Amino acid sequence: MNxxxxxxxxxxxxxxxxxxxxxxFKLQKAGSLYHLDINDxxxxxxxxxxxxxxxVYTSGYxxxxxxxxxxxxxxxxKFMGEEVFTHFxxxxxxxxxxxxxxxxxxxxxxxxxxxxxxxxxIDENDEQSIYLDLPIxxxxxxxxxxxxxxxxxxxxxxxxxxxxxxxxxLFSAHELAVSTPECLRLVQxxxxxxxxxxxxxxxxxxxxxxxxxxxxxxxxxxxxPSMLEINDWQYEFLVACQTPQPLTDAINQASAATNIPSATxxxxxxxxxxxxxxxGFVHIATSGIAGLFG
Amino acid sequence: xxxxxxxxxxxxxxxxxxxxxxxxxxxLLNNPPQVDWFEIISENYMDDYGFVRHVLHHxxxxxxxxxxxxxxxxxxxxxxxxEYLKKLKTLAEEIEPxxxxxxxxxxxxxxxxxxxLLPMPLTYESLKHVADRVDQVQNYxxxxxxxxxxxxxxxxxxxxxxxxxxLASLAKTTGCGLLLDVNNVxxxxxxxxFDAEHYIRNIPAEHVVQMHIAGPTDxxxxxxxxxxxxxxxxxxxxxxxxxxxxxxxxxLLEWDANIPEYDELVAELFKAKKVLKGDMGLPxxxxxxxxxxxxxxxxxxQLEAQxx
Numbered sequence: 197m198n199x200x201x202x203x204x205x206x207x208x209x210x211x212x213x214x215x216x217x218x219x220x221f222k223l224q225k226a227g228s229l230y231h232l233d234i235n236d237x238x239x240x241x242x243x244x245x246x247x248x249x250x251x252v253y254t255s256g257y258x259x260x261x262x263x264x265x266x267x268x269x270x271x272x273x274k275f276m277g278e279e280v281f282t283h284f285x286x287x288x289x290x291x292x293x294x295x296x297x298x299x300x301x302x303x304x305x306x307x308x309x310x311x312x313x314x315x316x317x318i319d320e321n322d323e324q325s326i327y328l329d330l331p332i333x334x335x336x337x338x339x340x341x342x343x344x345x346x347x348x349x350x351x352x353x354x355x356x357x358x359x360x361x362x363x364x365x366l367f368s369a370h371e372l373a374v375s376t377p378e379c380l381r382l383v384q385x386x387x388x389x390x391x392x393x394x395x396x397x398x399x400x401x402x403x404x405x406x407x408x409x410x411x412x413x414x415x416x417x418x419x420x421p422s423m424l425e426i427n428d429w430q431y432e433f434l435v436a437c438q439t440p441q442p443l444t445d446a447i448n449q450a451s452a453a454t455n456i457p458s459a460t461x462x463x464x465x466x467x468x469x470x471x472x473x474x475x476g477f478v479h480i481a482t483s484g485i486a487g488l489f490g
Numbered sequence: 491x492x493x494x495x496x497x498x499x500x501x502x503x504x505x506x507x508x509x510x511x512x513x514x515x516x517x518l519l520n521n522p523p524q525v526d527w528f529e530i531i532s533e534n535y536m537d538d539y540g541f542v543r544h545v546l547h548h549x550x551x552x553x554x555x556x557x558x559x560x561x562x563x564x565x566x567x568x569x570x571x572x573e574y575l576k577k578l579k580t581l582a583e584e585i586e587p588x589x590x591x592x593x594x595x596x597x598x599x600x601x602x603x604x605x606x607l608l609p610m611p612l613t614y615e616s617l618k619h620v621a622d623r624v625d626q627v628q629n630y631x632x633x634x635x636x637x638x639x640x641x642x643x644x645x646x647x648x649x650x651x652x653x654x655x656x657l658a659s660l661a662k663t664t665g666c667g668l669l670l671d672v673n674n675v676x677x678x679x680x681x682x683x684f685d686a687e688h689y690i691r692n693i694p695a696e697h698v699v700q701m702h703i704a705g706p707t708d709x710x711x712x713x714x715x716x717x718x719x720x721x722x723x724x725x726x727x728x729x730x731x732x733x734x735x736x737x738x739x740x741x742l743l744e745w746d747a748n749i750p751e752y753d754e755l756v757a758e759l760f761k762a763k764k765v766l767k768g769d770m771g772l773p774x775x776x777x778x779x780x781x782x783x784x785x786x787x788x789x790x791x792q793l794e795a796q797x798x
Contacts, residue, residue, distance in 0.1 A: 199648045202616040203567045206599045206608075213604050239645040242683045244711045249644035249681075252712065256786040257604050263785065264605075294603045297561035297574040298533055348539040378539075419541040 200232060208232045212250060213257045216290040219247055222254065261289050261302060268303040268342060272335050274396045284310065303342070307335050326387075326404065333385045337393055340381035340414040341421050347379035349416050350476050360473055360480050362466035365443070369462060373481045375440035380477055381414040382434055390425045417476030424475065429454040429461055430468065437478055443469075499634045499667050501589055501699050504554050504740040506759050511745075515545045517752045523553050524756050527588070529742050532559040535585075536577045546585065555585055556700070556740070558669075559592040561603060564627065564637065565610045565620050566596035575630055582631065588740075589699060591636035591669045594620070594657060606786070609642040612649040612656045617663075624664040636699050637661075638669035641677040641706070641715035643786065652684065654692040661697040668693060670736075671702035672728040673721070673744070677713045686728055695736045703729050703762065704744040708779035716784045718747035720758055720775045730765050738766070747785075 200208075211226035212234075223234050238246040265285040266273060273281040288309035294302055310332045350357070364372065388410045395402035411431040413424045426434070429450050436449035444458075447465065451458040472478045505526030510518075528549055535546055549555065561574060582590055595607040610616055627635050639657060651659075661668055670693055672686075679686035703726075705719035721729075721743070729741075743759040750758070761772055 199613075202565075202611050202613065202619060203599075205611050205646060205648060206567050206596055209608065210599045210602060210604070213606070213608075214602055237647060239647045239649070241645060242681075242711065244681070246644065248712070252643040252714065252783065252786050253606060253608065255783055257606060259783075259785045260605060294598075294605060295601050296603060297571060297577075298537060299605055300537065345540045346538045351544065416540070419544065 200230075200237070204230055204232065205237065208237065209253070213254050214290075214293045219251065219254065223250075258286055258289060261294065261299070262286060264299045264302050265289075265306055268300070269306070269335060269338050271338050271393055271396045272331060274399070275334055275392075276331055287313075300346070303339055307332070307339055310335055326407065329407070330387055330389070330404065333387045333389050334393060334396075336383055336385065337389050337412060337414070337423070340383050340412065341423065344379045344381050344414045344416050345419070345421055348377065349379040349419070350377045350479055351418060353479065357473070357480065358482060360470055360482075362470075364482065365462070365465050365469055368482075369443050369447075369465075371482060372443040373440060373483075374437045374443050374446050375479045375481075376434060376437045377415065377476060377479055379416050380434065380438075382431060383412040383414065384431075385410045385412055388425055390423055393423070413477055415476045417474065422475040422477070424471075424477070429456050429464075433461070434472075434477065443480075498699055498739065499665070499697075501634075501667065502740075503738055504556070504588060506762055507553075507556070507740065507742045508755055508759055509558075509742065509744055509746065510546065510549060510555075511749055512542065512545075513749045514752045514755070515541070518545060518549055521752075523549060524752075525553070525759065527554040527556065527740065527742075529556045529558045530585075530587075532557045532578055532581060532590070533561050536581050550585055554588045556742075557582060557585065557587040557590045558638075559590070560605070560607065561597055562592040562627070563595070563597040563603070564592060564623050564635075565594060565608075565616065566599055567619065568599050568601065570623060570626060575627065579631055582633075589636050589667065590631060590633060591638060591667075591700065593638045593640045594653075594660070595640045607640040609640065609644060609646070610656070611646040612651050612653060614650060617651075617656055617659055621660055621663045624660065624666050628664065628666065634665060634667050636667035636669050638671050638702065639674050639678075641671070641674040641681075641713075641786070643681055643712060643714075645682055652689070652692075653678070654689045658692065658694050658697075661694055666697070667699035668697045669700045669702060670698045670732055670739075671704070671744075672732055673702060673704040673706060673725050674715060676722075676725050676728055677706045677715050680713045687731060690728060690732050690735065693735075698732070698736045698739055700740045700742065701729065701732055701736075702742050702744050705775070706777060707784050708777045709783055710779075710781075713777070714784050714786050716747060716786070717744045718784075719778050721761070722775050722777045723770075723772060726761070726765050726770065726772060729762070730768075730770065733766055 208226045208230040212222045215222045215225050262285050288306045291309050292305050314328050386407050388405050388408050392402050411426045413426050432453040433450035436446040447458050447461045507525050507527035510528040510530045593607045598604045675686045675689050703721050704717045705721050706713045707716040
């Protein structure tokens with residue numbers, strides 16, 4: 197036969213590495229697709245079998261990427277247990293191989309895999325559904341946390357932001373402008389996972405929560421992650437803040453979305469806005485909207 | 491005219507460096523780097539604007555940095571990933587590295603990235619293919635690309651030349667630089683049964699910009715490139731030879747798994763000083779063996795890093 201070209205050789209080896217199954221099946225599938233036999237492709241040198249040589253690449257592929265997923269989801273791994281996590285992580289790698297230059301993108305594929313392979317015909321009231329849905333929600337919270345740690349934060353502005361006081365909010369709200377940093381993540385979950393997440397993270401005893409629609413805000417300050425479970429008007433306020441605007445406008449937007457009077461939200465802000473500011477959830481400018489960009 | 495400078499594509503000998511790894515971030519924020527320079531894994535910093543970026547800027551203010559990539563896939567028969575190259579260029583403009591390097595390999599085709607450094611069929615066809623792509627990348631980045639010889643575990647029957655000849659031709663054709671990983675030469679020489687010294691003697695020394703040293707793992711009949719242990723004596727011997735042939739180039743110790751504390755890492759690197767003085771009286775360091783197949787070609791994934 198003619199020597200195969202680079203295109204054919206690479207497609208064959210790519211197929212052998214990424215196909216699920218044992219070596220025999222991998223070689224069979226790649227062979228049928230690209231009309232190559234390992235004996236015609238891999239040189240025999242020394243006393244090492246060509247199958248052992250290929251095995252370094254096929255097993256290395258799974259082990260390397262598994263290590264990355266394991267590093268990205270330590271909390272989920274604690275909840276699932278190592279054996280179950282390994283099973284799902286390896287299945288995810290075979291379900292959808294990486295198409296990104298970045299190993300970090302494996303994590304988002306993993307969550308899509310968990311969502312796509314969840315059994316569909318389980319009664320929501322069945323306790324079994326908790327154990328099917330909760331890992332997905334933990335994974336989403338964990339992904340939000342790591343995304344927040346990698347995005348642009350407010351650290352460069354530290355020192356230039358003055359702490360906001362209740363008086364500022366009550367008497368000068370019209371002069372305040374708000375925005376959110378790139379590192380803010382807002383997640384809608386079907387479980388209140390924050391406490392469970394922190395207990396798992398710190399290897400503390402935990403109780404499995406019952407389903408409850410929950411909003412989670414994740415951000416960071418001084419490179420430290422922060423996580424808040426928030427209610428609907430707080431969620432709507434942070435959504436509004438994603439477009440830089442005067443504080444009063446953001447409050448009105450949250451009010452319109454939740455039917456809670458703006459005055460009530462403004463009063464709540466006296467306590468809540470300083471918490472948001474210190475946790476890196478919002479950026480506040482005291483000199484109006486232009487101050488956000490100064 | 492300084493022949494040494496022009497023979498290195500205008501790139502200086504930076505001295506002795508180590509990889510910037512998150513295990514040492516807190517140490518480096520509070521202590522001087524001790525080393526002459528750092529190498530970063532480009533992909534770990536491209537999209538990360540958190541603590542790792544903060545540490546990178548901190549060390550960059552003190553010493554030079556080199557960007558070393560694992561996903562350019564210069565040998566792939568897929569089209570070049572322009573999104574990747576754009577991000578690489580953007581990071582280079584921000585960090586101002588001394589140079590940008592990657593590997594003579596392909597990482598996947600048909601849109602897939604295996605995140606491994608897969609071996610090239612060493613043919614005249616693939617040589618032309620890679621040379622064309624190196625030209626494209628160098629024109630795009632507006633700087634020479636430095637390519638590393640990977641460790642490998644199989645060779646293609648279709649290959650028409652040894653790796654050193656492929657790299658030499660590639661360097662001479664494109665003007666690219668070479669990152670000579672003497673540990674990878676040692677690993678591949680063992681795995682394929684060629685003479686490591688012969689390989690190094692046939693690499694065009696005037697194109698070698700940088701060297702890597704590391705420790706592999708003995709997996710029965712094969713050595714596996716694991717970067718997880720001290721540099722073995724035989725690799726130091728090859729390093730000494732390469733140093734003599736090149737006249738001395740920037741040297742980096744790779745250690746990417748079971749990473750020691752920073753002081754221990756630097757002590758391992760500084761063994762190179764003794765070797766460079768001709769003192770090979772280093773203690774014999776055996777290559778650790780394992781019955782379990784270790785992960786080859788570690789891709790240096792950064793675990794989550796945050797300020798503590």
